[in-house]
Amino acid sequence: MKTTHTKMHDTPFVIAGKSFSNRFLLGTGKFKNKIDLAESILASETEIVTVALRRIDLERHEENILEYIPSNVTLLTNTSGARTAKEAIRIARLAKESGYGNWVKIEVINDSKYLLPDNNETIAATEVLAAEGFVVLPYMYPDLYAARALVKAGAASIMPLGSLIGSNQGLKAKEFIKILIQEIKDVPIIVDAGIGSPSQAAQAMEMGADAVLVNTAVATAGDPATLAKSFSMAVAAGRLAYLSKLPQQKDIATASSPLTGFLYE
């Protein structure tokens, strides 16, 4: 039988005017070696990777992590280590001065136990850096007011956490991320942190997230490259499901064939 189904058309994934064809982002921490990282980037075909500025060894002895990142991949320097807006701003400027471009993921964390982001400080840093011409992607706690404020401050995307960093707990913040997806239309929403398995990444995409960032799960897998590829596929699959207008889960049963249709026959 010949089908008439044409290929699903997706809208491009655009951040600050730059288009990407892959909606899976990879973090570069915690890998056991840099070869694993390089292979994970290639296998997943990710186009955006985050690197903590504090892990880039500019002048010294350590192998430079950047040598393992292909030049066609967009580098998103993160401000890991910043405890205040002031420190995040300083780190972002340092990254730019050091030649790592103006894409920055703002991470302001002042709690070493839970590593939860400080939304207030994040908004303050975003405002300053966006005004300076940085492409700012803030990592945030999924709070609607904060998300609105970030957009207003000039964020190019917002990155709500799925659950605690490195926890592999998945979409614990699901209901709140859903609200952001419904309400924040001006910038893409990238679910970041806590995504522990490809099925969780797919779920975030099915909900309508624009992209997913993963680090720990890939870095600590037995075979990081294979898992990275799997994540990338899951993100693509989740996106397709979203575009297909996936029927939503319902709390009550609904019959596949209406029971009262006869009334209108």
Next chain:
Amino acid sequence: MFTLTEIQSALNNNDPHFIEQLAQKAKTIKEQFFGRTIALYAPLYLSNYCSSYCTYCGFHSHNRIKRFKLTQKEMHQEMNFLAKQGIENILLLTGESYNVTPLSYLKEAVSVAKQYFSNISIEVHPMDENDYKELFVAGVDGVTVYQETYDRVRYAQVHVSGQKADYDYRYGTPARAAKAGIRNISIGILLGLADVAQDLFALYSHLHDMEKDYPGVEYSLSFPRFKTIKGEDFAQSYVDDKTFIKIICLTRILFPRVGINLSTRESAQLRNNILELGITKISAGSNTSVGGYTLKTPEEQDPQFDVEDHRSIDEVIKLLKKRNLDPVLTDWRRIELE
């Protein structure tokens, strides 16, 4: 939180199956929170002058050792030696002498260290908050201060005189450092000084309180065990390997994100075996004498403790890679706040 009884029962339980389970859990947690990474650091002793009399220490004021303090030129020489081998995390140590190594001397050392290292920690005499503020501005990222024991009676017995005899001032030191803005704070107990379970419980409580009051600080813990000094025995009791490993594992399970440091007090063999059980930072290529890296011959040296693991930094890096662990030399970039 664990209760004291639970800690006691874990430390008393020598069932191999139980210890193995602890180790497996600790390994899983370590990998989840830190990945397969191990940070490296080296200690650098600036001075062995000390005005405190602590019965177990090689530097104590009554000990007839040659006292020595690095000049600025000597600091450069020693630091250059370590930096050339790839060390980025430096721990600067002194004995506890407020007169010979005052704040001004420490600031001088930090300003020299900044030229060589990306992360600077100090293990020196406890100070007031304002002094820590000055050191923070000067470039200090971390402060290490061990209570040694939380048993007040035992504390008084072994810390006979000098500022260190003041239990409460020492106990309040991590809080003063945190208030001053210091990012990394390392606390610990000297295993073998008093009842291990009680000290461990008190240390955990201290850490727990610090985490609540100063959540932005990155904490780490150390569990030095008594060692001989030039072959001489200073210990009151010994903590065996089994207990030591249980302490590392329990700590990892209870405080998943807290760093655990391991020095070259421990043997190469033990260090190899516990690398994956929760340790996050190890020293390598260490010398514990003032001027020990480049200035003094082994015969001239008066170490604070005898190093057990004599492997060079390069050898340790190679071993880590072979074990599929990523040796992390830099994890910090200093940011000067205008």
